[in-house]
Amino acid sequence: MTEHNSELLSSMVVKRHRDGRRRFDAKAKRALVEQCLQPGVSVAGLALEHGVNANLLRKWIMRYQQERDGGSTAALPAPVETSALVPVATLNAPPRRPALRLQARLPNGVELDLGEATTDEVSSILQMLCRLPCSVSTRG
Known part of the structure; x- marks a missing residue:
């Protein structure tokens, strides 16, 4: 100092x-x-x-x-004017979700093919498949 x-x-x-x-x-x-x-x-x-x-x-x-500067607020940024209205078209448009393609071939020969599916659909099917018993574990 x-x-x-x-x-x-x-x-x-x-x-x-x-x-x-x-x-x-x-x-x-x-x-x-x-x-x-x-x-x-x-x-x-x-x-x-x-x-x-x-x-x-x-x-x-x-x-x-x-x-x-003589009391002026020129050094301050000017406020940005925004509209209080939102276009209605954007409110009614459904949200776009990416389409997924799921293909699986299981060892027992079963084939699973979901063409175009949303993430929710793929998630539901994967949860359902995870709940099924495994064929290897059911062999006695």
Whole structure:
């Protein structure tokens, strides 16, 4: 930490409230914000170095930029206008599920061929097949 930063850190907190909140000096806040606006400076790093929450420091930076720009909100992104209406065609369209093809040839010669099936259909058939007793285990 440089000598300038240690001076800034000691002069930042003007008052400590009983509930833990701190009141910061306006000049020290401005100096810290101006440091943050230098190219290549990490806002989170400076916040950590000066014992200030990074989100609070970002709030100070936004306020500083608004004051500097004459109170305009040009630095803020414009809100995106969205329509509250949704096209009805998309609500009525059935969900598209990928079609699966299932083919199986069992050792006893039984062949199972499901042409095009949905995932639900394939899942149901596989569950049913898993419940059947195995022919090897039924031989006595």
